Amino acid sequence: DQQVKQNSPSLSVQEGRISILNCDYTNSMFDYFLWYKKYPAEGPTFLISISSIKDKNEDGRFTVFLNKSAKHLSLHIVPSQPGDSAVYFCAARGSQGNLIFGKGTKLSVKP
Amino acid sequence: KAGVTQTPRYLIKTRGQQVTLSCSPISGHRSVSWYQQTPGQGLQFLFEYFSETQRNKGNFPGRFSGRQFSNSRSEMNVSTLELGDSALYLCASSLIMTALYGYTFGSGTRLTVV
Numbered sequence: 001d002q003q004v005k006q007n008s009p010s011l012s013v014q015e016g017r018i019s020i021l022n023c024d025y026t027n028s029m030f031d032y033f034l035w036y037k038k039y040p041a042e043g044p045t046f047l048i049s050i051s052s053i054k055d056k057n058e059d060g061r062f063t064v065f066l067n068k069s070a071k072h073l074s075l076h077i078v079p080s081q082p083g084d085s086a087v088y089f090c091a092a093r094g095s096q097g098n099l100i101f102g103k104g105t106k107l108s109v110k111p
Numbered sequence: 112k113a114g115v116t117q118t119p120r121y122l123i124k125t126r127g128q129q130v131t132l133s134c135s136p137i138s139g140h141r142s143v144s145w146y147q148q149t150p151g152q153g154l155q156f157l158f159e160y161f162s163e164t165q166r167n168k169g170n171f172p173g174r175f176s177g178r179q180f181s182n183s184r185s186e187m188n189v190s191t192l193e194l195g196d197s198a199l200y201l202c203a204s205s206l207i208m209t210a211l212y213g214y215t216f217g218s219g220t221r222l223t224v225v
Contacts, residue, residue, distance in 0.1 A: 036216075041218065042218050043115070043201050043203070043215075043216030043217050043218050043219055044154070044201070044216045045216070046214060046215075089153070089154060091154075094156070096159075096167040097159070097166075097167060098144065098156040098159060098167050098169065099144075099146075099154075099156065099214070100156070101146075101153050101154035101155070102153060103152070103153035104153055104154075
């Protein structure tokens with residue numbers, strides 16, 4: 001059973017608007033969550049993270065929100081830029097310390 | 112500084128064969144993790160090595176194995192290849208085990224099994 005779910009395989013947004021990528025998880029014991037961005041033919045690169053003791057973390061145009069009661073987190077990108085077009089992976093730290101990834105959401109930002 | 116280097120970038124193998132993939136971590140990084148990426152399953156954890164010892168292992172059959180050398184370089188081996196092993200294999204390195212934002216991924220090795 002998938003422990004980290006990204007239910008939207010793709011998202012299309014206009015340049016300058018907000019992009020909201022969503023992620024749900026099933027295990028309430030997860031203590032750390034991360035977002036990675038991946039371009040074709042490259043490995044994932046770390047974007048932003050959040051500890052389970054927080055509900056928001058911000059880094060420039062990127063903000064991650066965590067709702068523990070709903071087991072839901074989201075990544076907001078404001079304003080969206082064409083260079084943000086990539087596949088975004090949500091991940092949670094598992095009990096063994098490994099990362100458990102969602103299947104990714106492909107974001108397309110149109111000029 | 113040089114990033115995580117994975118070789119080869121592309122590989123085509125026949126079903127039943129075995130394959131070895133290589134990963135050179137960032138200089139000074141002692142932890143190396145391996146992940147498999149497929150369209151259907153996304154990124155799945157294979158194993159993590161630290162100081163030449165396997166510390167964590169994901170839910171993959173015994174055909175998947177790995178090792179780490181004293182210089183932290185790591186190899187991953189898959190024996191008796193199956194068509195379903197076709198995937199992008201990613202290596203990630205970090206200074207310490209179970210690192211969070213310290214993971215740096217390589218560009219991966221694209222394995223195709225025919």
